Amino acid sequence: MLKYGIPTAGYSSFTKDSLDDGYAFIDTLPSPYVLKADGLAAGKGVLIIEDKEEAKRQLKEMLVEEKFGTSSDTVVIEEYLKGIELSVFILTDGKEYLILPEAKDYKRIGEHDTGPNTGGMGSVSPVPFADAAFMKKVEDRIIKPTVKGLAEEHIDYTGFIFIGLMNCNGDPYVIEYNCRMGDPETESVFPRINSDILDVFNKVCDGKIASIALDINPATAATVMLVSEGYPGKYDKGMAISIKADKNAIIYHAGTKINDDAVLVANGGRVIAATAFGDSVSDAFNNAYKVAGSIIFDKKYYRRDLGQDLTKKC
Numbered sequence: 282m283l284k285y286g287i288p289t290a291g292y293s294s295f296t297k298d299s300l301d302d303g304y305a306f307i308d309t310l311p312s313p314y315v316l317k318a319d320g321l322a323a324g325k326g327v328l329i330i331e332d333k334e335e336a337k338r339q340l341k342e343m344l345v346e347e348k349f350g351t352s353s354d355t356v357v358i359e360e361y362l363k364g365i366e367l368s369v370f371i372l373t374d375g376k377e378y379l380i381l382p383e384a385k386d387y388k389r390i391g392e393h394d395t396g397p398n399t400g401g402m403g404s405v406s407p408v409p410f411a412d413a414a415f416m417k418k419v420e421d422r423i424i425k426p427t428v429k430g431l432a433e434e435h436i437d438y439t440g441f442i443f444i445g446l447m448n449c450n451g452d453p454y455v456i457e458y459n460c461r462m463g464d465p466e467t468e469s470v471f472p473r474i475n476s477d478i479l480d481v482f483n484k485v486c487d488g489k490i491a492s493i494a495l496d497i498n499p500a501t502a503a504t505v506m507l508v509s510e511g512y513p514g515k516y517d518k519g520m521a522i523s524i525k526a527d528k529n530a531i532i533y534h535a536g537t538k539i540n541d542d543a544v545l546v547a548n549g550g551r552v553i554a555a556t557a558f559g560d561s562v563s564d565a566f567n568n569a570y571k572v573a574g575s576i577i578f579d580k581k582y583y584r585r586d587l588g589q590d591l592t593k594k595c
């Protein structure tokens with residue numbers, strides 16, 4: 282990202298021999314400061330510190346006093362990105378690209394983004410703050426240099442690129458790349474693509490991206506993930522599931538199976554994703570929640586606050 286000028290969190294790595302450079306780097310950053318032990322530290326090796334002098338003290342403890350043993354022989358100091366996350370997807374053949382509908386996912390188990398991370402508790406597409414002006418910044422500052430970087434590095438890649446980014450006061454910064462679609466973003470992005478997706482894939486493989494005109498449904502798609510109580514910790518399996526037919530809903534089976542008695546039962550932590558359309562984020566989630574409520578199984582849990590972060594701001 283640095284090589285191709287793609288905006289991401291500023292960072293640099295330091296050892297005890299470059300402690301003074303580390304202090305100087307901290308001086309260039311705004312608070313809070315993110316200090317990461319470069320080695321494995323049982324999930325405890327990241328410090329987020331408000332105070333500059335405290336950050337310098339902790340840096341010394343990590344590098345010189347071996348706060349995390351040899352895991353902190355090298356420490357990465359990173360700029361803290363504060364904002365709201367967005368998932369952007371492209372299909373590319375390594376030269377050209379096609380931008381797919383964007384989405385926002387909800388990762389934490391608890392309402393208002395509390396508790397541990399999960400495989401995803403819901404998603405929504407489109408995302409109101411990702412308007413034309415913001416997406417132009419994403420395209421110019423991130424997508425174009427990413428695809429140019431692939432070509433210049435002679436990376437022969439055809440497929441999806443998932444760009445996880447942070448909207449910091451209207452400017453996009455990359456948090457991560459994945460060479461796949463996202464889950465649970467796919468469950469709200471793909472229903473909005475009216476075009477024949479196999480035809481799209483064939484054209485991407487045949488180097489004909491420029492000939493693709495994606496037909497996108499402008500309506501909002503919202504997805505609510507139904508999980509088994511206790512997930513992402515310990516949870517039960519085998520509870521019978523009842524699903525009411527609903528032509529306005531899309532039901533994705535994530536952790537289900539048909540048991541020996543031919544009964545549909547829960548068979549995983551994330552059991553079913555329910556997607557529905559609406560005219561707005563709140564309308565789409567209201568509809569998805571009706572579907573979520575109509576699917577019955579023992580120990581069903583789902584977040585009831587999805588979309589509220591977007592409707593308050595937009």
Ligand code: GLY
Pocket residue numbers: 386400401459462463464465466
């Ligand atoms: N929803 C995040 C991911 O698929 O990695």
